[in-house]
Amino acid sequence: MIAHPELKGHPSLPxxxxxxxxxxxxxxxxxxxxxxxxxxxxxxxxxxxxxxxxSAAERETRRQQARLQAMAxxxxxxxxxxxxxxxxxxxxxxPVTMLEASKRIDSLILEPREV
Numbered sequence: 314m315i316a317h318p319e320l321k322g323h324p325s326l327p328x329x330x331x332x333x334x335x336x337x338x339x340x341x342x343x344x345x346x347x348x349x350x351x352x353x354x355x356x357x358x359x360x361x362x363x364x365x366x367x368s369a370a371e372r373e374t375r376r377q378q379a380r381l382q383a384m385a386x387x388x389x390x391x392x393x394x395x396x397x398x399x400x401x402x403x404x405x406x407x408p409v410t411m412l413e414a415s416k417r418i419d420s421l422i423l424e425p426r427e428v
Contacts, residue, residue: 331359
């Protein structure tokens, strides 16, 4: 997926058309359904790929936000609970959500251990 050059100032890369074989800047046209835009071959109008309205950094930020929201709604997995016990977490107060378990695991891994 590429970002639209006019939406966020992202450069549009030359793409190879699978139909006519030309390597050129694609023509950006309105997308269909959930897709903002589409890249078409400027020579034969063949569809090349969908074009995002977001930059790569924005897509990654949105993906991480959605991941954290999903983890906050789910119970911790049995593997997370077992890993917490193996790391020495207090089994008397188990985490309520997958997100909480993940944060506990991170903190237990990153904290300095006494030898």
